[in-house]
Amino acid sequence: MNQIKFVVAGALALLGVLVIGGYYADPAPKATEEKSAAAGGTLRIGVDGTEPAYYKVDGVTKGFDYEMALGVAEGMGAKPEFVVMEFSDLFPALQAGKIDMIGAQVTETAERKQDFDFSAPYFVTYLSFLTPEDSTIKTRDDINGKNVAIVEGTIQERYLEEQYENVNIIKAKDEDSAVKAIQSGEADAFFYDAPYTAPIIHRAPIPLKEAIVYPADDAPIGFVMQKGDERKEQVDSALEQMILDGAWLKIKKEYFKEYPLSEVFKDKGA
Template sequence: MNQIKYVVAGAMALLLAMVIGGYFADPAPKATDKESAAAGGTLRIGVDGTEPAFYKVDGVAKGFDYEMALGVAEGLGSKPEFVVMDFSDLFTALQAGEIDMIGAQVTETAERKKDFDFTAPYFVTYLSFLTPENSTIKKRDDINGKNIAVVEGTIHERYLTEQYENVNVVKAPDEDSAVKAIETGKADAFFYDAPYTAPIISRAPIPLKEAIVYPADDAPIGFVIKKGDERKKAMDDVLEQMILNGDWLKIKKEYFKEYPLSDVFKDKGV
């Protein structure tokens, strides 16, 4: 009889321990936790909805940055969620925790790195000169001594003064104003990011061509994340694997087939 009491008492004690242990155990990670996002949670990617980074054709999402971001999410075991907003709002949204990562052809600069972290590069900035179709500008040496339009406040103004001699910088408030400067004879060419010139050419009031395109190897493009995000190394590893296994080159050829390969990726064995 006493043995039965001891058995019952022991069982009750074990049950009580299990209940208490379960009650005070750490809860399962939420989908918004960093640990969860790296192992099955949602990765919210901020994009600005601009071709060729992220756009839609008949309701189907496409884009270079879109496909690279999909690869990162898959490598992390996360569910990708794309959030479209104006480019100027992306960094504020990242700081506020509304998104986890920016994928919008963002060039890594010393100024931006003060407030944000960048993943390993998945592209570099490609620069181009738009000129009238009958322009004598054929190569980069032809730029010296010319009047070149830029959108004021962009990185292009600095590049012009650093890389070219005797260039007269014509500042414009926006792309269409820069084209207007060419139309009125105030500028010989428009210096801009190559991936975004197609819509400018299509809506220009005068025939334009992309006379020169070249990679700026010292201007890498990476995904932007919050300072100290613990997923950075995992993201870098995924990007490296995409480059080494050929996925990156396949995506690059789909969207930027005509662009010369940057030394940044030649050095990685592409």
């Protein structure tokens, strides 16, 4: 699981805005009834039903990825259909053609790109260190030399190895096990995806705080599609328009107002 920040002063400035890390260097044409493979049809979007990506409050559907997918479908002229399943089932469902696109805070990685196509980014991965409330850990420099728990198999393990010195990695099978490592004194902090820490803090048996939150600009989050799906260009075009007209920033502020703006989007009017 898993993600990014999206003014224009004249025509030349507009051309510059269209480039976000190379993803928008060659913008696709707007979807039309003639050109869009999805126009007038249904776009089936696989989601994992987890806050803040896709969830319900008093019967009303909400979520950052949900609202981004709605905007994309509208830009394509397609009718969105959301299919809720476990995160581990999303990729097999996409391969089997049961869904057309995954929208579930999926981080783009070299391994995943071997088998799937990713849209232009609509977010970046935000990383977080959870600590006891009385912890002396306050900055990223404080992590060096500490025992840090991660959920085995997540991107956090690679980041700890690459970006921090002398960190002892404590591998846990799931979030609750990582919190137990802090409770027992085995770990000083738990390194995890920031958007998903609220429920962990809420159910933790000990008082925890989100001591550090920062964007990983080299870990973009995008919609996932089958290799060669021609609708990817239409998705990218719709995302581009949402960034340029401010719709993306409005959605970001609704769900992640407290998160610092990623460098990926700071010079794009966001």
